[in-house]
Amino acid sequence: MYRVPKNTISNFIKEVCQEIYNPLQEFMKVPQTEEEWKEIQNNFYCRWNFPNRCRVLDVKHIIIRNAPHSGSEYFNYKGTFTIILFASVDENYSFRYNDVSTKGRTSDAAVFSNSSLNAALQANLLNFPKNGVFVADDAFPLKTFILEPYGRTTCLSRKQKNFNYRLFRARRIVENAFGILASRLRIFEKSIPLAIDKVDILVKTACALHNWLRTTSSEKYTEMGALDVEDFNAARIIPGSWRSEIHEANGLQALRNNVGARNYT
Template sequence: MFGLFRKIIYETCDAIWGELQVVYLSPPNVSELKAIANKFYVKTGMPNYLGAIDGKHIRIVSPRNSGSLYYNYKKTFSIVLMAACDANYVFTYVDVGALGSQSDGGVLSRSAFGRKLLNGTLEVPCDTNLPGTSTNFPYYYVGDSAFPLKQNLMRPFPGRNLPQDKDKFNMMLSKARVHIENAFGILANRWRVLHTIIHACPKNADKIVLATVVLHNFLMLQNDRNYFTLELADHSVGNQEIHGRWREEVNALDSYQARSVNRSYTNAFQLRELLKDFLSSNAL
């Protein structure tokens, strides 16, 4: 009987994803990406910003005969949920199922989104001038220091005790990246299964996670006040930054600890310098 119940759950998750994904988690078109960038600019002062890439470990039971493939740095077994979101905490891209032991390049490059982002074929809006300047600049996502620096993928400057302009750049990237952190926090706060060890094989665990993500988008886009209120996410009251209620969780999702990579390109370093100079003189 229990096996029947599990079969029904997995089939239901499959159906939820199949019916809702096309409407609520299809890749944004160019017009939608421009709207996302405009909203981010108003909220963060980061121009041409399309969202941050981040990943979380979703704990699962040890799969049979898998050895250390799913064994992560927290000494648990997991799959990796990697995603990007818009300024309203709605996921725009998602990939789930990467092995918990994989490196950052393996997780990102195995997804259709990641492959295109890394090889420069991802559909993004055409380069446009930075606000109030004649400096042409590409649209971009942001990753942490473990990801490569590329034309459409920015990362922070490395090191400590940085010059003021580089430190300001890193702080603004951090402020922009917190949106994906909040999106994950809201997701896990509302779908408590993500706080547990999912007792399913990786393929079925993927189905459960994908169902929660697309239902999250559905409820966020429906403006369901029983699902989300501003207090749940980080927000400002006057000049004071208030942590979102999701941060009160004792068992927050473990962040993905990517390994450093060095596949960056000279042109991308030059672009980061241009963006740094713009933010240094034009930050909100």
């Protein structure tokens, strides 16, 4: 359409994303002092009534076209070729750390163990408070600074059930952050047909843009009803609109795949 070869456009993508990402990195800074961490703890407690929590951890599989000669390295348990976005999310649904390009077959525990975040925490390079914790699901390794739910197969006491409820409530923050990212930046609706290094910077730039928009244009970027809301009177969760948007997008993608398989025109 623009009389520019596809390989030239492909090079533009990486360069443009890098130029966008460079100035927006300040919106994704990892705290470096204990005071900064304690401020996050206080914000979490005031907004979500969960003490000592510093961030929520989770991973998202980014669907890609399989890299040449990579075999099944990027083939994950969902039956798609992916790279993994490992992220920590703050109380305002913003990404404060991300690690991209881990191969899709890698387990969540291995992703965390091999991350620079884990290395920095183990070496005490981030001045992480002694009582600080990250919240995660049971796919992550159990650490003194990672809280996981009690196993669902055991007979839980009332206190344990209340703890699990609080933890699952807290984890919805990262689910909503990933959901808003995918529903607003539509590149994630289908497999990304780019080389792995280009997907890497594309995802990082998307996370930085998400944070910037959450900070500067939150009401426009995340309109009312987009996020999950808890109805305490009815004791139920009202799903955010991003869930239905992603469901519809996945359905359209599946339809496209089926059409392609049947060689329709």
